[in-house]
Amino acid sequence: MIKKVKSLLTPGKYFLQGNIACAEGALVAGCRFYAGYPITPSSEIMEHMAKRLKEVNGYFIQMEDEIASICSVIGASWSGIKAMTATSGPGFTLMLEGIGYAIMTETPCVIVDVQRQGPATGQATRPAQGDVMQARWGASGDYQIIVLAPWSVEEMYYLTIEAFNFSERFRIPVIVLSDEIIAHLKETLTIKEEVIIYEREKDINKPPFLGNGKIPPMPSFGEGANLLVTGSTHNEWGVRKAFDPNSQEKLSSHLIKKIKNYEEEILRYETYFIEDCEYLIIAFGSVARSALKAIQMLRKENVKVGLFRPIILWPSPIKKIKDLIKDKKIIVCEMNQGQLIEEVKKHKEELFSLFKTRGEAIYPYEIYDFIKSI
């Protein structure tokens, strides 16, 4: 159910940090529960929520670890409250157990992963994009998931709202995959007067699970629905079917179809200067900002470069440009050793890659030099 709500902040221009914008976006989307565990570079989201949730009669708790955080978020979601948590790579790894459970039980919730250098503890205060595949494939089993990648403070605000809308609409955990640069960046954003939010459908008389790709209604605890929620294989009423091959097949196909069937609606991307381009850069998050700057420098020298920026990483919008990339030189830039590029390889074999895992931004001049060297 779609509805318009008024912004919590007075509409207008603000100068905010990415993490703060993310927390404010969550609040206007209707998030009223936050459980988390401090981790750099995401902690400002948690700190801001600790202060702000009290002002809007929400609930906040600092849990004993990331596993407990995601689990209490799922508990709150079944209580009928929009809920979220935020973390970084190592914490996200711990949360994958709960994310798998949320996928299996079709529980809406939002997880923000502010990426830092890894593996393991890595460089806590340094940016990276190493969780592209972890976010897609980290939990056990087969599933589809939605992952959004903001590139500005404004998108930290609006994509967090979008993340809540997707999670409530499709009843899945949605991941906002940010990075240290965007999270700690301060810049201007415009807060609109109204935003569109999605409220979950409720019906205690209809099955609360499955639906062959259609999204079932989701009642909450204490409403008389006699909910049977389980992470085991189950039928449409939640009755455990741990030994039945047909139930397992039906369930896994539903979990995939419910996103695949709506892919056209979900996919989001942006293009710059692609009409005449000979070179096309594919980049997301903070790297796309550097890419755009490099493109502006190159265009001045009449080098025809364009940019394709996935706003949603998963499901991947790369298939949308599979014809476009055929006769162009494609450069994939990411702050990892090659993750998004795997998706591009499905459509074109010869690719150029600019990867960097030094815990530094990929600077515009690096992209500029790289393209000049091709």
Next chain:
Amino acid sequence: MSEKLYKYLREEVFPTPFCPGCGHGILLQTILRAIDELNIDIKKIVFVSGIGCAAWIPSPHFKTDTLHTLHGRPLAFATGIRLTRPDLEIMVISGDGDLGAIGGNHLIHTARRNLKIITICANNSIYGMTGGQLSPTTPKGIITETSPNGNWEEPFDLCALVKSCGAQFVCRYTVFHTKPLKRAIKKAFEIDGFSFIDVISPCVTHYGRRNKMPTLFDFYQFILKNIISYEKAKSLSKEELKNKIIIGEYE
């Protein structure tokens, strides 16, 4: 089971999955008797459980909202419900491995927060569902699939642990003490804080068979011989309390 308790059950899911001689059926019935006597609307209770035999007591048997969660995590899930739904009662039912091993961190922190969550630990001192492996409450010397020469580790006294963390009401009974157990469950509903009831429940299939207690009656005799009240236990040394089962309310 008494017919008046049928209204609390999803009859379509019976017979129960529990093995012959398992104590979990007695615990299931005792919980429902306590709820019935208190005249609480079961629809206002959310049952949360983890993974293991004990987790199957509420899910799918109880006809109300049940959340069958991940292994070790039911208390974390319950915390999310507790904070957001003051109108509901929350009862966590899980096993000794779930609450004491993989979920140990959540157990101590939930006890420390002292939120109103009733936790029942169906303690059979073994991993039943996975085929009879060592649990953190398996007594010393006991043979399990993963301690074929006898357990060399010291077991946890989960009640002493939880009490020391700040839980408000902590006690232990066995499934052979249904009356004090029922009283304890009823009392837990009145407690405005974290309550933890450790319930010793025999696992004949995995624990008994390997340790010269092949029938429920053997277990019954073993438990009767080894129980000791909390009051009496206070004056005994660690050596004297070896493999004893302390019952009653912990102070």
